[in-house]
Amino acid sequence: MLNTNTEYLRAEIMDVVRLFDAEEEEFTHYFSYGANEYYNCIEYGGEFYDFTEKCETEGEIEFKRYAKRFAKLAFYRVLSKCKGVNFPYGALTGIRPTKLAYTEIAAGRDFEKLFAQCCVTEENTRHVAKILEVQKPFYAHNGGQDLFVSLPFCPTKCEYCSFITAPISATRAYVDDYISCLEKELASVKPLLTDIKSIYIGGGTPFAIEARQLERVYAAIKALNLKNCEYTVEAGRPDTFTEEKLALTKDFGATRICINPQSFSDKTLVAIGRKHTCADVYAAFDMAAKYNFDINLDLIAGLSGETLADFENSLARAIALKPTNVTVHTLSLKSGARLKENCNRLHIADIGAMLTLSRQMLTEAGYAPYYMYRQKYQAGGHENCGWALPGKECVYNIDVMEEIADNVAVGANAISKRVFAADERIERCASPKDIKTYIDKVDKIIEERNKLFQ
Numbered sequence: 001m002l003n004t005n006t007e008y009l010r011a012e013i014m015d016v017v018r019l020f021d022a023e024e025e026e027f028t029h030y031f032s033y034g035a036n037e038y039y040n041c042i043e044y045g046g047e048f049y050d051f052t053e054k055c056e057t058e059g060e061i062e063f064k065r066y067a068k069r070f071a072k073l074a075f076y077r078v079l080s081k082c083k084g085v086n087f088p089y090g091a092l093t094g095i096r097p098t099k100l101a102y103t104e105i106a107a108g109r110d111f112e113k114l115f116a117q118c119c120v121t122e123e124n125t126r127h128v129a130k131i132l133e134v135q136k137p138f139y140a141h142n143g144g145q146d147l148f149v150s151l152p153f154c155p156t157k158c159e160y161c162s163f164i165t166a167p168i169s170a171t172r173a174y175v176d177d178y179i180s181c182l183e184k185e186l187a188s189v190k191p192l193l194t195d196i197k198s199i200y201i202g203g204g205t206p207f208a209i210e211a212r213q214l215e216r217v218y219a220a221i222k223a224l225n226l227k228n229c230e231y232t233v234e235a236g237r238p239d240t241f242t243e244e245k246l247a248l249t250k251d252f253g254a255t256r257i258c259i260n261p262q263s264f265s266d267k268t269l270v271a272i273g274r275k276h277t278c279a280d281v282y283a284a285f286d287m288a289a290k291y292n293f294d295i296n297l298d299l300i301a302g303l304s305g306e307t308l309a310d311f312e313n314s315l316a317r318a319i320a321l322k323p324t325n326v327t328v329h330t331l332s333l334k335s336g337a338r339l340k341e342n343c344n345r346l347h348i349a350d351i352g353a354m355l356t357l358s359r360q361m362l363t364e365a366g367y368a369p370y371y372m373y374r375q376k377y378q379a380g381g382h383e384n385c386g387w388a389l390p391g392k393e394c395v396y397n398i399d400v401m402e403e404i405a406d407n408v409a410v411g412a413n414a415i416s417k418r419v420f421a422a423d424e425r426i427e428r429c430a431s432p433k434d435i436k437t438y439i440d441k442v443d444k445i446i447e448e449r450n451k452l453f454q
């Protein structure tokens with residue numbers, strides 16, 4: 001239990017306390033500020049720990065930002081010392097370490113000094129620096145818009161997934177009406193797309209719907225007459241691939257697809273609730289080869305029962321297929337996922353070694369990290385990271401994770417974002433996750449998004 005004299009610090013402090021599985025332990029915290037000094041006193045385990053940080057700030061927003069940072073750092077130092085545990089990103093609990101680095105650079109400061117102060121490992125600081133280097137040309141073309149189209153349908157719901165509410169067997173009756181709503185939404189956003197950078201059809205598993213339904217979605221996007229932009233279809237699970245769907249995807253102008261095996265172990269695939277096999281992954285790659293798509297392949301480190309050797313095998317097989325992109329996710333507990341119902345902590349042996357191995361093997365194979373993000377209940381406090389061959393980075397992924405372009409999003413569980421770069425703020429408009437609710441409210445959703453971008 002945390003007792004603090006400064007309530008607005010509670011949520012940030014608890015993010016650190018959760019890292020150490022210490023929510024049920026007793027903490028007393030006192031915060032004060034004066035003469036540009038931030039003072040944190042922590043009573044824990046019968047001992048008192050005092051920390052003072054000196055920093056000049058301007059305005060309440062900046063003051064609170066530093067108050068939160070120093071409070072988190074104080075708790076991290078205490079718990080790290082008392083429990084003998086360190087985490088790869090130290091006291092950084094936000095989902096975008098790269099964005100924090102950019103903020104420091106924009107202020108004329110060395111982000112590496114801040115990362116060292118926050119106990120980030122040197123290896124992860126170097127990892128972030130590599131990503132910033134790859135992203136330079138993309139930051140030179142910030143602004144504009146990305147279009148996201150949500151197709152939240154999947155053959156089954158994986159144990160770790162929170163994106164869909166039910167498998168397509170339970171939602172199939174809504175698909176045609178859902179696509180009618182997408183068509184309506186897509187027509188409504190045409191005036192908003194004045195400087196389009198990318199199109200991304202995401203899931204779920206977009207290929208889970210029928211080819212005739214997929215064609216309706218593609219036709220609605222084609223009617224927007226969007227030219228010279230990246231176009232990704234997150235096709236998804238390999239057992240949903242057909243020649244007809246791939247041909248449609250190519251004919252309507254998509255340049256990238258995603259094939260998402262998550263693991264090359266048939267035993268693991270059964271354990272996580274998937275109906276495809278490792279052989280299906282190879283079949284999907286063979287089927288897609290003649291269409292000359294850039295292909296992203298997803299893997300997850302830390303899946304049910306997997307060892308370091310299992311993960312190494314998946315990495316080796318993925319690299320051998322020569323996709324243009326490989327995204328390595330670290331298993332995370334997500335609200336609404338079956339996995340989170342069965343446990344409240346992820347303690348996975350060798351999770352750190354898995355991430356280290358992925359960096360080593362992908363670098364040796366010619367890939368470079370180009371975007372990353374973290375999640376709140378991620379195993380070992382690690383990250384998700386996208387890797388690309390030179391010149392094959394996904395514009396959409398960078399824009400969304402770094403929040404450097406407007407995101408015009410349509411469909412259930414889609415979040416439109418308008419970036420006000422000059423004011424350093426972002427405004428959002430979210431759609432309901434439940435498919436039936438989305439269908440019933442589509443007119444209101446269109447109205448709210450128009451207000452956001454007016």
